Amino acid sequence: MTTTVSNYAKVLYQLNVSADSISIAEDTFAESKELMKVLCSPVIMPKKKYEIIDKIFPKDICNFIKVVSKNGRMTSINDIFKEYHNWYNKENKIVVAHLYYVVKPTEEQQEKLKAFVKKKLNASKVELELIEKPDLIGGFVIEANGHEFDRSFKNKLNALNRKLVWR
Structure with a gap:
């Protein structure tokens, strides 16, 4: 820009x-x-x-x-x-977050995820953009304002693999 x-x-x-x-x-x-x-x-x-x-x-x-x-x-x-x-x-503390998922979250789950992002990034409002991503295997990933919250099964499997290989 x-x-x-x-x-x-x-x-x-x-x-x-x-x-x-x-x-x-x-x-x-x-x-x-x-x-x-x-x-x-x-x-x-x-x-x-x-x-x-x-x-x-x-x-x-x-x-x-x-x-x-x-x-x-x-x-x-x-x-x-x-x-x-x-x-x-930025001026109104609105965060646009990308939510990558395997199974689309319910409205209640989306509200909880918005509350989580609000708290973590000190935002007044969170707008979720939902993006299906089957290669996550399960769970979700949220990207917002340069932050990533990875709660996917793929990430957990990779972490477990790194631990086992390290030994």
């Missing part, structure tokens, strides 16, 4: 643009490759680009997108949104 992208993301966060507006903008860019081409085109005059932005996007994010366009950074807009979410999560 470049410093420029990070700086734009911080500014977007500081502007207090609504989460709905950011989501709409992300979805709009994801759905329309032509829009990105138009906003990046050096042939189209900035005034025309600004008219398009005003028609398509929610008011509270229009000026931000205009500045990004004016400064020739539209190709980085998706990275800016991604970094914005990272910044938002």
